[in-house]
Amino acid sequence: MIKKRIIPTLSFRNNGLVKSRQFKHYRMLGDPVQAIKVYNLRDVDELIFVDISENSKRPNVQLIKDILQYAFMPITVGGGINSLEDISCLLESGADKVCISFKAFENYEFIEQAVSKFGQQAIVISIDYLEKANDAYLVFNPGFNLCKTDILEHVQKLSHIGVSEFVITSIDREGEMTGYDLDFINKIEKITQAGLVMNGGAGNYEHMLKAFQETNVVGVGAASMFHFTEQTPKGANNYLKQNNIKVRN
Amino acid sequence: MIGIIDLGFSNVTSVEKALVFLGYSPARICSPLDWKANTYKKIIFPGVGSFNTAYHTLINSGFESLIIDYCLNGGHFLGICLGMQLLFDFGLEGGKCKGMGLVRGNVQKIYPHKKNEKIPHNGWNEVHWVVDDPLWRGTLQGKDFYFNHSYSVNTDAQYVLGNTPYGKEGIVSAIRKLNMWGTQFHPEKSQTSGLALLKNFIEYND
Numbered sequence: 001m002i003k004k005r006i007i008p009t010l011s012f013r014n015n016g017l018v019k020s021r022q023f024k025h026y027r028m029l030g031d032p033v034q035a036i037k038v039y040n041l042r043d044v045d046e047l048i049f050v051d052i053s054e055n056s057k058r059p060n061v062q063l064i065k066d067i068l069q070y071a072f073m074p075i076t077v078g079g080g081i082n083s084l085e086d087i088s089c090l091l092e093s094g095a096d097k098v099c100i101s102f103k104a105f106e107n108y109e110f111i112e113q114a115v116s117k118f119g120q121q122a123i124v125i126s127i128d129y130l131e132k133a134n135d136a137y138l139v140f141n142p143g144f145n146l147c148k149t150d151i152l153e154h155v156q157k158l159s160h161i162g163v164s165e166f167v168i169t170s171i172d173r174e175g176e177m178t179g180y181d182l183d184f185i186n187k188i189e190k191i192t193q194a195g196l197v198m199n200g201g202a203g204n205y206e207h208m209l210k211a212f213q214e215t216n217v218v219g220v221g222a223a224s225m226f227h228f229t230e231q232t233p234k235g236a237n238n239y240l241k242q243n244n245i246k247v248r249n
Numbered sequence: 250m251i252g253i254i255d256l257g258f259s260n261v262t263s264v265e266k267a268l269v270f271l272g273y274s275p276a277r278i279c280s281p282l283d284w285k286a287n288t289y290k291k292i293i294f295p296g297v298g299s300f301n302t303a304y305h306t307l308i309n310s311g312f313e314s315l316i317i318d319y320c321l322n323g324g325h326f327l328g329i330c331l332g333m334q335l336l337f338d339f340g341l342e343g344g345k346c347k348g349m350g351l352v353r354g355n356v357q358k359i360y361p362h363k364k365n366e367k368i369p370h371n372g373w374n375e376v377h378w379v380v381d382d383p384l385w386r387g388t389l390q391g392k393d394f395y396f397n398h399s400y401s402v403n404t405d406a407q408y409v410l411g412n413t414p415y416g417k418e419g420i421v422s423a424i425r426k427l428n429m430w431g432t433q434f435h436p437e438k439s440q441t442s443g444l445a446l447l448k449n450f451i452e453y454n455d
Binding site for chain 2: 001092193249
C-alpha cells in the first residue's frame with residue numbers, strides 16, 4: 001500500500017532559504033542547495049520547495065535546476081507559476097509536481113488545462129489560510145494578501161476539475177510548533193476525495209502521529225521542527241513506524 | 250561506457266545526476282549518431298508520459314532499431330517506467346499501440362481494488378522480489394520505491410522479478426528477460442534504495 005509521507009518544506013525568499021512565523025518575521029536559514037544536500041543525506045521521503053521571493057512573477061528555473069541536481073527523491077516546486085509553459089519548464093527541469101496557489105484562485109480554467117495537459121499527479125494546489133473572527137481567508141504571497149472566501153467551496157470546485165492533491169497550510173500555526181489544525185482538515189475531508197497534506201504547526205513527532213491517527217491525510221509537512229530542533233525526518237519515520245503508521249521503509 | 254537514452258523525457262537529468270552522484274560518468278545518447286559513435290556496455294532508458302506518443306518518438310528518432318539490436322546482442326539494458334513498458338508487445342494507453350516486442354506481454358490500465366486506491370498509482374510502495382537477482386542483491390526485499398503511473402505491465406510469470414500490492418491484480422514492479430531489466434518505479438527518485446539498485450545494475454558483470 002502507498003505509504004504516508006513526511007515532507008520537509010523549504011521556503012526561498014529573494015536570496016536564500018527562510019523560515020517564517022505566521023508567514024511573517026522571516027529568519028534567514030542559508031543556501032538552498034546546501035539544505036537539499038543535507039535532506040538528501042537524511043533520506044527524506046519528499047520535499048516541497050516554494051519560492052516566495054518578492055518579485056517572483058515567474059519561476060526561477062535556474063535555481064530549481066541547481067537544487068534538483070541533488071534531489072534523489074520526489075520534489076514539489078512552487079512559486080510564481082502563471083502559465084502552462086511555467087509548469088512545463090519546471091517539470092522538464094526535474095520537478096515531479098508543481099504547487100500552485102494564487103493562480104488556482106484566480107482562474108479555474110487554467111488549473112483544468114494544467115491537469116489535462118500534465119496529468120493529475122503533477123499538479124498540487126496550495127491552500128494557505130487563516131481564520132479571523134469566524135471568517136476564513138486565503139493568503140497569497142508575496143505581499144501577504146488576504147482574500148475572504150469559502151475555502152471548502154474552493155477546494156470542492158478544484159476537486160471537480162481533477163485536482164488530486166492539496167497542501168493545506170495553517171498560517172496561524174505556521175512556525176509556532178504547537179500542533180496541526182486537525183479540525184480544519186476534518187472539515188475538508190468531508191467534501192473531497194483528493195489527497196490532503198497537512199502543513200503548519202508541527203513541533204514534534206507526536207503532532208505528526210496525531211495527524212495520521214485522527215485524519216486521513218496522505219502526508220504531513222514540517223519545517224521549523226527540522227530546522228530548529230534536533231528532531232529529524234528519520235526520527236519521525238521511526239516514531240511513526242513504532243506507532244503502527246505505514247511509513248516508508 | 251554507460252549511456253542514457255535521451256528522447257527529451259523529463260527524468261533523463263535525474264537519472265544522469267543519480268549516476269554522477271554514485272561516481273559514474275554516464276553519457277547522454279541524444280541521437281543515433283551519438284549511439285554509433287560509442288560502444289556501450291550499459292544502457293538506461295528512462296521514460297515518462299504516454300505509451301503511444303513515446304513509441305512514435307522512438308520510431309521517428311531512429312532509436313527503436315538501435316535498442317532492439319543492442320538488446321538482441323546481449324548489452325545490459327534497464328528500462329525505467331515507460332522505458333520498461335515499451336519493451337513489451339503492445340500498450341493500451343491512448344489506443345492500442347505496438348511496442349518494441351522484446352518481451353512478451355502488454356501494458357494496460359491499473360484497476361483500483363480498495364476504496365482508497367487512486368489512479369495514478371503515485372507514491373512510495375513496497376516491492377516484493379520474487380526471485381534472486383543482481384538488481385536487488387538480497388538487500389532490497391520489501392523496500393519502498395517511488396511510483397507514478399496509471400498503466401502497468403501484464404506478462405508471463407517467468408519475466409516477473411518483483412510485485413507490488415496495488416490495484417485489483419497487484420502491479421508488476423520489476424521484470425527481467427536475459428540481459429534486459431525493467432522497473433516500473435523510479436530508482437532515480439527512490440533515495441538510498443533507488444541509488445543502490447542503479448549501482449547494482451551498473452556493477453553487475455555476467
